[in-house]
Structures are given as C-alpha cells and as structure tokens.
Amino acid sequence: MPSENGIYCIWLDLHIGIIEEYRAFHERFQEKLAPINGLPPDSINNLMLCFEQKIAPIKFVSNIDDALVLIQNETEKRIILISSGTLGKIIVPFVVENYPRVYSFYIFCAVISNHCCWALPYSSCLQMFGHETDLLIRLLRDISKEFIHLGRSYLTVDEGESARQYFVTAQTLEIQANIADTMHRPFNERLDLLQGPNGLIQIAQNLRDDQIARETIAFVDEIQYMLVDLSESMNPTAECIVHFLKIFLSSQTLITIDNSSSDDITRLIDKPTCLFTNNNALAQLMIQCCGSSNLSIYMIEENADLVNNTTRYGNINDLVCKLVELVVGEYRQQAEKHRNIRKNQLADIEMKMADRIEYEHYDFVAACLF
Structure with missing residues (x-):
C-alpha cells in the first residue's frame, strides 16, 4: 500500500532532521515522551512503523531548503508536511502559494499559542500539536478517514480488491491509533463501519469474490x-x-x-x-x-x-x-x-x-x- 496510495510525507525540524539514524530518532522520543503521556515504551515506534508500513516512508530534513527540494522533486504524489512551529511559520505560507501538491500540514510545537496568529489563515489545511504522539495519532486517523473515502470510491466502480485493501489499511490505522491513545476512550465509530458481517471490509470482500467467480468459474468445459x-x-x-x-x-x-x-x-x-x-x-x-x-x-x-x-x-x-x-x-x-x-x-x-x-x-x- 505505501507505494500505491499516492502520499509522500516530509518532516521538517531542526533537531529531528539532523538525527541520521532512524532508531536514534525513536529512542530519543521514547525516553522523552513516555513519562509525560503514560505510554508504553514502544508506542512511538509502533505509531511510526505503522505510518511508514501502511501509508508512506517519512523523509526527515533539518532545514527549509532541503524540504523545498523534496517538494519540488516529487511531482506525482500528494505531500504531507510536518514541521516545527518556527520553521512552519516560514515555509507554510510559501508552500501553500506555490505547491498545491502539499495538501496537509501538521505543526509540532512546544507552545501552540505562540503560533496561532500566523497559522489561523491556513486552518483549513493545518493542525497544531504539542506532543508527537498526539500528532501521529491524529495523522493515522485523518488518513484512515481518507482511505475509507477512497475505498468507497472503488466500490462504486466494482473494484472489490482495491476497496478491500483501503478498508483493511484504514482498520489497521484505527486500531493502532486506539492502542496509542491511552488518554481518551477508544474511537470506534470507523471501526464499526469497517468491521462485522455488514461492514465495508466484508462488502468489498464479497465484491472481490464475485469478481473472481466471474473470471474463473463461468467456463463451459463439458465439450x-x-x-x-x-x-x-x-x-x-x-x-x-x-x-x-x-x-x-x-x-x-x-x-x-x-x-x-x-x-x-x-x-x-x-x-x-x-x-x-x-x-x-x-x-x-x-x-x-x-x-x-x-x-x-x-x-x-x-x-x-x-x-x-x-x-x-x-x-x-x-x-x-x-x-x-x-x-x-x-x-x-x-x-x-x-x-x-x-x-x-x-x-x-x-x-x-x-x-x-x-x-x-x-x-x-x-x-x-x-
């Protein structure tokens, strides 16, 4: 699914971007955030791995020029930009005006109130968070919603297998988000929509099975x-x-x-x-x-x-x-x-x-x- 869903993710942060090893990035935030959020030690790992395996690899950069190079070089996929508040204040207005492929922004900052004034004009495509876990949980759920919409589009054109893949991926994202979100009750509305004998996954599975039947069993072979x-x-x-x-x-x-x-x-x-x-x-x-x-x-x-x-x-x-x-x-x-x-x-x-x-x-x- 990562290579097929048309999404490309860039994370711009002065400190995160200069960490060369992905494991070091995980360990840094595990140590920092687990005591604050009451999360199990591998929660950040699980969220990041779920995002990269099911959605898209994340490209980490430490400065605006490198981020713009990545944006300019990616001409086919839609781009999600995650940024610190300080760098976001500079890059978001420029990107919104010049690169419509960047369709969603997530700002990770220590004090959200310091960035409300510049971010307000972009509220239709921008969200701000004070903790990485909250950001990643919301990111998984936003893309889960998008994948459900895409899956339904495939259902309307009788593409059962493509719809099933999007629905199953959305289910995985929702489950992982609920596991990590220990501060709130599980969000099950979309899971209820996806699961069960009348859920979207089963509907897509039935459509796929019907397609397979049409392709494989309707042969005359007695003569x-x-x-x-x-x-x-x-x-x-x-x-x-x-x-x-x-x-x-x-x-x-x-x-x-x-x-x-x-x-x-x-x-x-x-x-x-x-x-x-x-x-x-x-x-x-x-x-x-x-x-x-x-x-x-x-x-x-x-x-x-x-x-x-x-x-x-x-x-x-x-x-x-x-x-x-x-x-x-x-x-x-x-x-x-x-x-x-x-x-x-x-x-x-x-x-x-x-x-x-x-x-x-x-x-x-x-x-x-x-």
Missing part, C-alpha cells in the same frame, strides 16, 4: 472444440473471432492444431468433441477412432459427395459462426442447469457470457462487411 488444419483457410474476421473465444474458453476446451497426426489428435479427445476442419481424410479417420456418438464434425467442403456424417460449410466464416453458435448454446444450457438447482448467481453470469459472445461476434462480422 471440447477442436480446430484442425484451418490456419491456411483463416481470414482476418475468422482469426479475430477465434481469438475472442479464447478469452472465454480454457486452452483444454478450445484447441487449435496445425499439421498434427491423427494419433496426436486422438489422444487429446477425452470428452464429447466438436471437430472443425477442412481435412476430409482426417475426419473419416477420427470417426473410425472415436465413434460418431462422441464426435461431431463440421467441415469446409464444397463437394457434398465427399462428406459423410458431417455438417458441411462453404467457407471459413460460416464454419466459425457455427463454432460461436455451439459455444453460446452450451453456455445457455449450462445456465439452465444451474438455474434448475437454484444456483441463480452462476446462471446469471453464464447467460451474460453467452450474450456477450453472441453480440461481440455480430460486431466482428458487421465490422468486416463495411
């Missing part, structure tokens, strides 16, 4: 469709239609073979098969090997006297249209079976698949006529 020795007969229209069908049919269901022996083809047949070919000798051999009860043959052949026990077509387009007809019919039969046993959701998916194949086929043909 094989085998295209043999047709490459030389293919034209652009037929090639487009066959390519389109491969989106909906597994590689074991729609098989295309060129220049293969009858023995190789025979070994591939393990269920009722529809054979499409222009090779009459192969068709007759296949009938002998597989039997006509398990094999339906559709051929391109102008001379009806040369064709026995087959359905004859004069050109490749008509032959491929027959393939589409059979696939569509199989989807609809499968949908009817599922509806009879009350698997209505799956039946609806299969009917939609059949309709889409049929209509897209008509579009391919129409496009080639004009």
Whole structure:
C-alpha cells in the first residue's frame, strides 16, 4: 500500500532532521515522551512503523531548503508536511502559494499559542500539536478517514480488491491509533463501519469474490472444440473471432492444431468433441477412432459427395459462426442447469457470457462487411 496510495510525507525540524539514524530518532522520543503521556515504551515506534508500513516512508530534513527540494522533486504524489512551529511559520505560507501538491500540514510545537496568529489563515489545511504522539495519532486517523473515502470510491466502480485493501489499511490505522491513545476512550465509530458481517471490509470482500467467480468459474468445459488444419483457410474476421473465444474458453476446451497426426489428435479427445476442419481424410479417420456418438464434425467442403456424417460449410466464416453458435448454446444450457438447482448467481453470469459472445461476434462480422 505505501507505494500505491499516492502520499509522500516530509518532516521538517531542526533537531529531528539532523538525527541520521532512524532508531536514534525513536529512542530519543521514547525516553522523552513516555513519562509525560503514560505510554508504553514502544508506542512511538509502533505509531511510526505503522505510518511508514501502511501509508508512506517519512523523509526527515533539518532545514527549509532541503524540504523545498523534496517538494519540488516529487511531482506525482500528494505531500504531507510536518514541521516545527518556527520553521512552519516560514515555509507554510510559501508552500501553500506555490505547491498545491502539499495538501496537509501538521505543526509540532512546544507552545501552540505562540503560533496561532500566523497559522489561523491556513486552518483549513493545518493542525497544531504539542506532543508527537498526539500528532501521529491524529495523522493515522485523518488518513484512515481518507482511505475509507477512497475505498468507497472503488466500490462504486466494482473494484472489490482495491476497496478491500483501503478498508483493511484504514482498520489497521484505527486500531493502532486506539492502542496509542491511552488518554481518551477508544474511537470506534470507523471501526464499526469497517468491521462485522455488514461492514465495508466484508462488502468489498464479497465484491472481490464475485469478481473472481466471474473470471474463473463461468467456463463451459463439458465439450471440447477442436480446430484442425484451418490456419491456411483463416481470414482476418475468422482469426479475430477465434481469438475472442479464447478469452472465454480454457486452452483444454478450445484447441487449435496445425499439421498434427491423427494419433496426436486422438489422444487429446477425452470428452464429447466438436471437430472443425477442412481435412476430409482426417475426419473419416477420427470417426473410425472415436465413434460418431462422441464426435461431431463440421467441415469446409464444397463437394457434398465427399462428406459423410458431417455438417458441411462453404467457407471459413460460416464454419466459425457455427463454432460461436455451439459455444453460446452450451453456455445457455449450462445456465439452465444451474438455474434448475437454484444456483441463480452462476446462471446469471453464464447467460451474460453467452450474450456477450453472441453480440461481440455480430460486431466482428458487421465490422468486416463495411
């Protein structure tokens, strides 16, 4: 999530920024703040690690010039700027006027009242705090609220997995904020919204599962469709239609073979098969090997006297249209079976698949006529 959520965080502070080691930064504030706030020794660590793992790495700088370089170099992500009060008084007005990518400011200062006058015009995008823990707790909760909003946006466009990731991250942020905020009662309003059988996480999970079902289970696989020795007969229209069908049919269901022996083809047949070919000798051999009860043959052949026990077509387009007809019919039969046993959701998916194949086929043909 950190690399995907579009957030970039800069912490500007004369003292914090000159600490080169991240661990030293943690240890400094653990020792300083734990007695004041009554927090467990690792509270700052947990908040910082949660922010960096779930939201964005924090870039620490000790002067305004370095902060502006980072802001200027980051052209794609939205920026959160955390600053001391003294440096914030200088940089915030300049950044607000010149860099709209910096959309939120958090001021960490010892005496908030000393900075109210200059900060008041920026109250719509700026918050001030006297303790790092309070700042970080609020930061997690603000971004949790933003992630819930983003997750809901993904729900409206049926992106279940993206929505779920944002909701789960928001849940983690809220839990971590509640653990650290020992001075107040847990804030559970958003957790109640996210959790439970009717919560946003479950709604997104259900949508994701439905998407997976649409992509993986709505295949017809009780019949094989085998295209043999047709490459030389293919034209652009037929090639487009066959390519389109491969989106909906597994590689074991729609098989295309060129220049293969009858023995190789025979070994591939393990269920009722529809054979499409222009090779009459192969068709007759296949009938002998597989039997006509398990094999339906559709051929391109102008001379009806040369064709026995087959359905004859004069050109490749008509032959491929027959393939589409059979696939569509199989989807609809499968949908009817599922509806009879009350698997209505799956039946609806299969009917939609059949309709889409049929209509897209008509579009391919129409496009080639004009």
